[in-house]
Amino acid sequence: MENLLHVEGIVAGYGDGPAILDGAGIDIQPGKVHCIIGPNGAGKSTLLKAICGMLDIRQGDVVFKGESLKGLRPDQILRKGICFVPQERALFPKMSVRENLRMGGFILEDPKLLESRIDGILDRFPILRERADQMAGTMSGGQQQTLAMARTLIIKPDIVMLDEPSLGLAPKIVLEMFEIMRMMSDEGVTVLLVEQNAQIGLKQSHWGVVLDLGRTLIEGPAEEVLADPRIQELYLGGKRAA
Numbered sequence: 205m206e207n208l209l210h211v212e213g214i215v216a217g218y219g220d221g222p223a224i225l226d227g228a229g230i231d232i233q234p235g236k237v238h239c240i241i242g243p244n245g246a247g248k249s250t251l252l253k254a255i256c257g258m259l260d261i262r263q264g265d266v267v268f269k270g271e272s273l274k275g276l277r278p279d280q281i282l283r284k285g286i287c288f289v290p291q292e293r294a295l296f297p298k299m300s301v302r303e304n305l306r307m308g309g310f311i312l313e314d315p316k317l318l319e320s321r322i323d324g325i326l327d328r329f330p331i332l333r334e335r336a337d338q339m340a341g342t343m344s345g346g347q348q349q350t351l352a353m354a355r356t357l358i359i360k361p362d363i364v365m366l367d368e369p370s371l372g373l374a375p376k377i378v379l380e381m382f383e384i385m386r387m388m389s390d391e392g393v394t395v396l397l398v399e400q401n402a403q404i405g406l407k408q409s410h411w412g413v414v415l416d417l418g419r420t421l422i423e424g425p426a427e428e429v430l431a432d433p434r435i436q437e438l439y440l441g442g443k444r445a446a
């Protein structure tokens with residue numbers, strides 16, 4: 205199947221600083237859940253930021269649907285259908301759930317379309333409908349992460365990138381978040397996530413990518429990556445046990 209997004213040999217860093225990404229590459233297939241794992245400081249978050257236009261790409265390329273995204277601003281990349289949820293989720297804690305959803309649809313120009321999309325999301329996520337008028341910051345971590353993920357769907361994105369969506373959540377809630385990601389991918393929304401817990405992340409995803417020192421170390425079907433002896437040694441069995 206043709207790749208939806210192809211990242212090849214990218215070199216990028218912050219401002220004039222050193223290259224954090226040093227040749228990283230990744231292939232994203234439509235409708236699948238892709239999980240990036242790797243040690244702290246490997247460049248996982250930086251890779252997502254580079255894809256969504258927050259960093260200058262010094263070398264290499266990011267190609268989406270056959271077209272280079274190099275040089276585009278984050279809002280232009282969002283309009284093309286790539287949505288990024290940073291680690292801190294970027295919700296507006298003092299705004300209601302409904303207002304947060306409205307903010308997620310700021311690129312939609314038709315107010316009627318926006319309201320009908322919000323309605324559709326509230327139908328699909330009953331917990332959000334129940335709390336539509338509640339301030340986002342007063343909800344539980346799992347509910348806030350549900351809102352952050354649901355909010356991306358307002359613009360009917362092609363790709364949703366999530367940086368550590370399970371951070372700080374109880375194991376049962378983490379599985380619920382993965383269920384939402386599966387549901388998104390079943391509906392044709394491609395998911396690219398960064399996950400700290402290699403085992404859970406790879407078990408719940410279709411495709412696995414191991415990043416280290418700004419480079420792609422291993423990439424393949426998630427179960428193969430999980431079974432790779434290098435992973436076992438690095439993350440699962442050894443000192444860095446997940």
Ligand SMILES: Nc1ncnc2c1ncn2[C@@H]1O[C@H](COP(=O)(O)OP(=O)(O)OP(=O)(O)O)[C@@H](O)[C@H]1O
Binds near residue numbers: 218244
């Ligand atoms: N805003 C920034 N300005 C300068 N350097 C940064 C910035 N953000 C991250 N870095 C550096 O980039 C490197 C990679 O960071 P990054 O956040 O991409 O790693 P990560 O793989 O996401 O790690 P973690 O598992 O801790 O989230 C680190 O050395 C970090 O210090």
Ligand SMILES: [Mg+2]
Binds near residue numbers: 248250367398
């Ligand atoms: Mg990170």
